[in-house]
Structure formats: structure tokens, C-alpha cells
Amino acid sequence: MTALAKQLGQFVRAAIGAFRSNTERALKSDLAIYAEWYAEPGMRALPASPETVADFVGAKAEVRAPTIVRRYVTSLIIAYRSSLRSIACAARRGAARTRLRD
Numbered sequence: 254m255t256a257l258a259k260q261l262g263q264f265v266r267a268a269i270g271a272f273r274s275n276t277e278r279a280l281k282s283d284l285a286i287y288a289e290w291y292a293e294p295g296m297r298a299l300p301a302s303p304e305t306v307a308d309f310v311g312a313k314a315e316v317r318a319p320t321i322v323r324r325y326v327t328s329l330i331i332a333y334r335s336s337l338r339s340i341a342c343a344a345r346r347g348a349a350r351t352r353l354r355d
Contacts, residue, residue, distance in 0.1 A: 260299065264332050283328035286313075300333050 264284070272280065290309055301309075306329060313322050 264335055280328050283325050
């Protein structure tokens, strides 16, 4: 399992109960599709660069309906926002520990 698949799996597990079950299934499926597509080395997964998202959308637009591609993008946005929140929380915890030690 790739590091990206592990990261996305953690996000999906953390999201359980936060969304309706159909949304959770769609997120899990969409992020697995992204992780499979993303398997090329040297690309940054999350947060994805605009070029990476554009490449993903372009590749999927060739084989999927526009509504499905929009859902993929929405799932990536949800994962991106979640990753930013977890980074911010970790930074706040680190800052709090530093202040406690001082």
C-alpha cells in the first residue's frame, strides 16, 4: 500500500459518521480512484498542485461523465481541507507544547 493510499485511508476512517453513508462510500471510492491514478512517482498527492488536479480531471473526463468528474473534484477538495485542518491542529499542539516547556 502506498503512502498516499494510507493517508487517504486515514482520512476516510476519520470521516466515518461525519457524512451520510452514501457520501462516505463515494468519498472512499473517489479517493481510491485518485490514489490509483496518482501512482506515478515524483508527483505530490496532497495537497495536490493545480496541475495535478488538472491532469487528473483531464484523464477522467475522457472516460467518465462530467457529473462524476465533478464529484471526484469535490472529494479531493474535502480531503484537501481535512489535511489542512490536521496540519493546523498539529501545529497548534506543537506550539502549545513549546509554551508549556518554556
